[in-house]
Amino acid sequence: MERFIADLVKDFEKGKINRRQFCETVALAATVFAAGSAAQAAPARGLKMLGVNHVSYACADYRVARDWYAKVLNTPIYNDKGMGRANLAFGPEQGKGGQFLITRNFGPNPPKPAAATVDHICYTVANWDDTRVNADLKAAGTNPVGRKGSVNIYDPYGFQVQISSIDGENPFI
Amino acid sequence: MFGLAATKLNEFEEGKISRRKLIEALTLAATATGAAGSARAASAQVGVKPALINHVSYTCPNFKQAADWYSKVFNLDQVGVKDTEITLPFGKMGEQPYNVTAKDVPLTFLLVRTRDGNAPLANGQPRPKATNLVNHMAYTVADFEPNRVKAELEAMGVKNVRGTGPNALHMDDVFGYDVEICGLANTALTDGA
Numbered sequence: 001m002e003r004f005i006a007d008l009v010k011d012f013e014k015g016k017i018n019r020r021q022f023c024e025t026v027a028l029a030a031t032v033f034a035a036g037s038a039a040q041a042a043p044a045r046g047l048k049m050l051g052v053n054h055v056s057y058a059c060a061d062y063r064v065a066r067d068w069y070a071k072v073l074n075t076p077i078y079n080d081k082g083m084g085r086a087n088l089a090f091g092p093e094q095g096k097g098g099q100f101l102i103t104r105n106f107g108p109n110p111p112k113p114a115a116a117t118v119d120h121i122c123y124t125v126a127n128w129d130d131t132r133v134n135a136d137l138k139a140a141g142t143n144p145v146g147r148k149g150s151v152n153i154y155d156p157y158g159f160q161v162q163i164s165s166i167d168g169e170n171p172f173i
Numbered sequence: 174m175f176g177l178a179a180t181k182l183n184e185f186e187e188g189k190i191s192r193r194k195l196i197e198a199l200t201l202a203a204t205a206t207g208a209a210g211s212a213r214a215a216s217a218q219v220g221v222k223p224a225l226i227n228h229v230s231y232t233c234p235n236f237k238q239a240a241d242w243y244s245k246v247f248n249l250d251q252v253g254v255k256d257t258e259i260t261l262p263f264g265k266m267g268e269q270p271y272n273v274t275a276k277d278v279p280l281t282f283l284l285v286r287t288r289d290g291n292a293p294l295a296n297g298q299p300r301p302k303a304t305n306l307v308n309h310m311a312y313t314v315a316d317f318e319p320n321r322v323k324a325e326l327e328a329m330g331v332k333n334v335r336g337t338g339p340n341a342l343h344m345d346d347v348f349g350y351d352v353e354i355c356g357l358a359n360t361a362l363t364d365g366a
Contacts, residue, residue, distance in 0.1 A: 002200040009196060012182075019182065026178040030203035046325065048315040049247045049263045050271040051281050052226045053355040054364065059305040072220040078361040087361035091225045097272035097313070099226055100361035111306045116233035116348035118307035119290060123223035126275040133221055140220035145296070157305035162227070169227045171252060171262035171282035 004029060054087075054100045055121055058111065059157050062086060065103040068156050072140045073123065075101070090123075120152075120160035128165030137163070177202050204274070224278045225270055228260075229310060233348045236287040242347040243283055246329060247312065258286035271313075309343070309351035317356025 005026065012022045059065050066086045070077055073090060078100075080086035085104035092098045125133060130148055137144040137153060144151035149168030153161050167173070178199060185195040233239045240251055240259040253260035262282040264270070270280050294300050314322070319336055326334045326344060333345040340359040346352050 002196060005199045005203070006196050009185075009192060019179075022182060023178040026199055026203065027174040030174045046248045046329075047246065047322065047354065049249060050313040050315055050357070051263055052229065053311040053313040053353070053359055054361075055226075055229075055307060056309045056311065056353075057305055058308045065305070074220050074222045079365045085365055087364060089361035090223045092272040094360035094362055095357055097270070097357070098360060100364070102364065106306070111308060114306075114348075114350060116231060116239065116346065116350040117290070118229055118310060119232050119303075120230045121307070122227040122230070123221075124225050124227040124278050125221045126224040126277050128277065136219060136221050154301050155305070158301035158303040159305050159307075160301075160303070163221055163223075164227050166277045166279045170279045171228070171260045172266045172279075 051097060052099050054102055055118075056102045056104065057159075058104050058106050060106060062103040062105045064156050069101055069103065072137065072142060072153070072155075072161075073101075120162055122150075122162035122164050122169055124169070125163055125165065128167075133163060174202065224275055225273055226281050227279065228282045228284050230284045230286065231310075231350075232286050232288055232290060233350070234287060235348075236285045238347055240285045243285065246326070246331060246346075247314075249283070257288055258284060260284055309353050311341070311353035311355050311359070313357060313359070314354050317354070317358075322354065 008017070008022060008025055011017045012019070017025070057065060062085055066077060066080065066088065069075055069088050073088070075088035075090050078087040078089060085102055088101045088103065089098055090100065094100070128149060134144050134151065137151065142153040144153050144163070146152050146162075147168070149165040151163050153163070155161055162169070181190070181195055181198050184190045185192065190198070231239065236258055240261060243249055243261055244251055247261075247263075249261040249263065250265070251259050251261055260282050261284075262280045264280045268280060269276075270278055291300060291302075317340065319339065319342055323334050323336065323342055326342070331344050333343075335343050337343055337353070340363070341353055341355045343351060343353045
């Protein structure tokens with residue numbers, strides 16, 4: 001961004017762009033930066049993945065999971081009508097790439113044994129600091145265990161929850 | 174932002190600030206949204222504030238078969254191939270996650286693996302037996318339009334594609350796991366509302 005603005009100043013000084021163009025371009029650059037750089041359009045064929053939309057988490061009592069995740073992950077709660085489910089939001093703004101966790105009661109039928117399972121979910125915390133993350137998780141009543149840049153905790157139903165930095169878990173490292 | 178740019182440009186032209194100060198001020202202002210988000214995250218007093226899901230760990234009988242299915246359906250590359258697992262990032266190296274401005278948040282990825290779910294933890298401790306179930310995973314795709322997406326999925330041979338509303342479709346993956354795909358309009362405020 002700095003390089004871009006420096007070039008823009010240079011163009012303004014040389015008279016390549018006028019005052020209005022300069023201000024408009026800076027404003028546009030800020031908007032584009034805030035929106036993220038990922039291309040949003042679907043490819044001509046197939047699907048373009050933007051990210052996880054939600055995780056559907058079923059358990060014996062959704063309220064236990066709801067309260068634990070709301071506390072440990074600081075999530076606001078939506079759509080809890082006392083009907084056996086609640087949504088817990090995190091990440092970017094909802095509708096603009098935001099994600100959520102649905103905590104829900106098991107339905108009337110017991111879950112079928114599955115050939116495939118999701119055995120844990122890992123969440124990224126920005127601006128990572130090992131000492132602070134461990135202290136904040138302990139303050140929330142959990143027992144974090146891990147390594148530099150990554151810790152694991154277990155929720156009330158024994159499900160593994162990993163919390164990581166970009167260095168602790170990165171698909172390209 | 175337009176107003177701030179005009180003001181700073183005035184100050185620069187009047188000699189009140191240097192060229193360097195002008196560039197620094199505009200760079201800072203243009204990137205402030207993401208920085209403010211990170212600062213708020215840092216101030217959490219109890220617990221943490223996730224910026225995004227980092228990865229989903231998916232265990233199945235044949236990780237290569239599952240990885241190929243997810244690659245085909247979601248156009249995902251396969252990286253980090255190991256003896257028992259494959260990583261499928263939701264984008265290319267160097268890309269930012271969708272609408273995330275903080276620079277220290279990596280692309281989400283699917284970690285597809287085959288392993289013994291009862292094996293002890295790395296530290297030798299017994300692995301807790303989970304009594305919950307992640308009964309489906311939902312992914313957001315660009316330009317979601319149910320009829321077009323359903324036709325594309327069926328053309329790819331995806332099984333049991335079924336609609337569940339204007340913003341979502343469910344399907345079975347290659348191991349019968351329930352996968353949902355959604356548009357951006359499916360949110361914590363609308364789902365189950």
